[in-house]
């Protein structure tokens with residue numbers, strides 16, 4: 001977001017192994033196949049620190065596959081994924097386990113542990129995986145829960161929460177790991193319309209606070225507001241890339257125009 005003005009403890013930029021002008025994430029010539037089916041073809045893009053990249057494209061274009069490659073849930077055939085100065089494209093499962101502390105991911109289905117309270121769901125990663133001090137984690141959890149107005153639900157179980165509340169807790173749980181990059185794959189797709197807004201507003205707040213994010217969404221008004229860059233994917237190829245303003249007001253390809261038309265509200269005629 002261009003008008004970002006504030007920052008906080010959960011999203012403070014950290015340049016790690018990079019110099020300040022290199023992107024936090026650089027994907028180059030990534031190829032991903034399932035058997036003979038090439039799902040991602042020569043995908044290259046950068047995500048600068050503190051910026052939001054929105055990934056748009058029709059169903060089956062490869063958006064989820066790309067997100068999954070960036071979180072080590074899929075292996076890639078070739079290309080590089082340089083994250084925070086290190087090529088993680090061929091990282092081992094063991095390396096991914098620690099990388100996932102710094103690359104947070106939230107999916108369409110809130111994957112909270114049903115047998116754990118909200119607080120235990122949030123504590124698990126920071127305390128058990130990151131071995132951080134309990135007091136510090138508790139303090140951060142309280143701040144995060146307050147931010148999403150769910151402090152009263154600390155001791156509730158996921159089944160006692162609405163879909164929108166569960167999804168906000170899933171985001172809080174990822175943020176409690178202090179990620180450098182957040183990946184969101186259609187996090188509002190399975191929510192009732194009245195719950196979509198609160199989740200989108202949380203993501204807008206994160207963007208304002210300079211969280212670096214890659215967001216897959218079908219919410220175009222939200223995409224317009226949150227995106228620094230839009231990537232339009234079709235058949236595993238990035239067909240268009242540019243600012244949200246350029247993409248939405250002046251798409252360059254017929255395919256992107258058709259996509260935007262197909263997503264516009266239905267008319268009465």
Ligand SMILES: Nc1ncnc2c1ncn2[C@@H]1O[C@H](COP(=O)(O)OP(=O)(O)OP(=O)(O)O)[C@@H](O)[C@H]1O
Nearest residue numbers: 034037039057058059060061062063064065066186
């Ligand atoms: N595990 C898998 N094995 C084989 N093919 C797969 C697998 N996962 C995805 N694909 C194929 O890869 C292509 C891209 O799928 P992907 O889920 O990434 O699309 P998408 O852009 O996220 O679509 P949607 O908008 O519907 O979520 C599709 O043709 C899909 O059938």
Ligand SMILES: [Mg+2]
Nearest residue numbers: 063064065186
């Ligand atoms: Mg998908």
